[in-house]
Amino acid sequence: MKKVGIILGIIWFVALGLSTEVCAQKSFQPKQIDDPWKGIIYRKESTADFTITGNGYGLAFNTGKIVTYYKTHYYHFELGYMYDPREQRQNRNIPISFTKVSQSFRFGKQNHVYVIRAGKGTKKLLTDKAKRKGVTLGYNYEIGPSLAILRPYYLELVYNFEEDGRFYNELRTEKYTEQNAAKFLDFNSIFGGTTGKGWSELGFVPGIQGKLGLFCSIGNFEKYAKALEVGLMGDLYIKKNSYHGRNRSDQC
Incomplete structure (x- = not known):
């Protein structure tokens, strides 16, 4: 009888242990509580x-x-750079000495054009975001003044001349003018480009600018704004900004 009691006691203990383990595996779905505080409202x-x-x-x-x-409602301040899509960076790789080799240049370029833009605009949301990691669509528009800053573009041009019955080549650093237009736009007369010149000869052209965009914003009540925008923008000036002369193919 003692042996049987011991065996039954062991079986009861083991059964109790298994029962406890099974009960511990049970789970329940708590009731969802809606938090009335969605996030911080920024001004x-x-x-x-x-x-x-x-x-x-x-x-x-x-x-x-x-x-x-x-x-x-927002204010916009921008510093930009404009160029002609036809521009191509090229280099003739002409050595003139052991220490001087031609630099790359952009054929036909007349001016560097820097742009300062300012504007006042409005941004509007079209949809709501989800509570967490939501995405919303919206649009914005703005208008304001624009100022184009022109810096002359310089090239090193090759001039051939004769002196005392001998022929010489001379390099001259020049910007585009009506007087040297034929030389400046002659590809075979260009030795190469230069850097750092023209800052003392800046020109200013005022105008207006406008933008219209469609954006996609990520996150809801986030401290840091994240968005991707596509749209249209344009600048209108009181006179034409000459930043490109003509293509090399125009010489034909």
């Missing part, structure tokens, strides 16, 4: 963006006042 926002267009690029800073969840 102001500041953003920085980098823009790439078909004829330039720019770096901008924006500061705005959030009027409602769906609307923000």
Whole structure:
């Protein structure tokens, strides 16, 4: 009888242990509680963006006042650079001495064009975001002044001349003018480009600029804004900015 009691006791202990383990594996779904506090409502926002267009690029800073969840009024400040899409960087690789070799240049370029833009705009949201990691669509528009800063583009040109019955070649660093237009746009007369010249000869052309964009914003009630934007932009100046003469193929 003692042996049986011991065996039954062991079986009861083991059964109790298994029962406890099974009970521990049970789970239940708690009732979901909606948190009325969705996040922090901000009154102001500041953003920085980098823009790439078909004829330039720019770096901008924006500061705005959030009027409602769906609307923000902002001010835009931008520094950019414009170029002609036809420009091609090339190098004739002409050595003139052991220490001087031709530098690369852009054929037909007349001016570097830097742009300062400012504007006042409005940003509007079209959809709501999810509570966590939501995505929303919206659009913005702005208008304001624009200032083009022209810096002359210099080339090293080859001049051939005769002196005392001997022929010489001379390099002259020149910018584009009506007087040297034929030489400046003659590919065979170009030795190469230069760097760092023209800063004392800046020209200024005022105008206006405008933008219209569609953006996709990521996150809801986030401290840092994240968005991707595509759209249209344009600059209108009081006179034509001559930053490119003509293509090499135009010489034919």
